[in-house]
Amino acid sequence: MKTKKRVEKKRKSFLKEQYSKSWNYLKSSKIFIFEIIILFFIFALIGFFVPAPDFLSQKIIEFLKTIINETQGMSAFELVLFLFDNNLQASFFGMILGILLGFYPIIAAVANGYLVGFVGALSVGEGGLAVLWKLFPHGIFELPAVFISLGLGVKIGTFIFQNKKIESFKDYFWNSLRVFLFIVIPLLIAAAIIEGSLIILFG
DSSP states (O other), X not given: OHHHHHHXXXXXXXXXXXXXXXXXXXXXXXXXXXXXXXXXXXXXXXXXXXXXXXXXXXXXXXXXXXXXXXXXXXXXXXXXXXXXHHHHHHHHHHHHGGGTTTHHHHHHHHHHHHHHHHHHHHHHHHHOTTHHHHHGGGGTTHHHHHHHHHHHHHHHHGGGGSSSHHHHHHHHHXXXXXXXXXXXXXXXXXXXXHHHHHHHHHO
């Protein structure tokens, strides 16, 4: 019994330590996350207000139709798993591929921002401004998870500018991975559950 309590105490202590380290690293990386947020919303506004060229509109609409076809007929549980898997991969690779001087997460922020703006404009065109309130809950947990992942990806890419490059890379990589496990993944789980439920509810 005492052994079980000791194990439980160690587990709680371990989790508390990991969360504490994750939040501290997150706070120290906020400048990179804010840069990604600003970039995302600039291109979201461009996507919303600036009409896209025909070829780009067609490509985006084809992409959206593909996703709709893939998810059609899925149960609520299958849809939640699908959304979680997609968001998990996008966030993980957005962070890890930051090793390429941070270019990939920047491109991902631009592309995702533009896509959100484009879809927002499309939705408003069909259902009016009120439809944006229906779209808002979809991003409550997903967007912070994406912003954190891409921001940390940019930070990983800055290791090349540090004096101690190898040490900096190891520090950025392992701390980012810890944040991903203890903060980003829980956010993505919540996002998938909420988004999947709303899609099933509203169609």
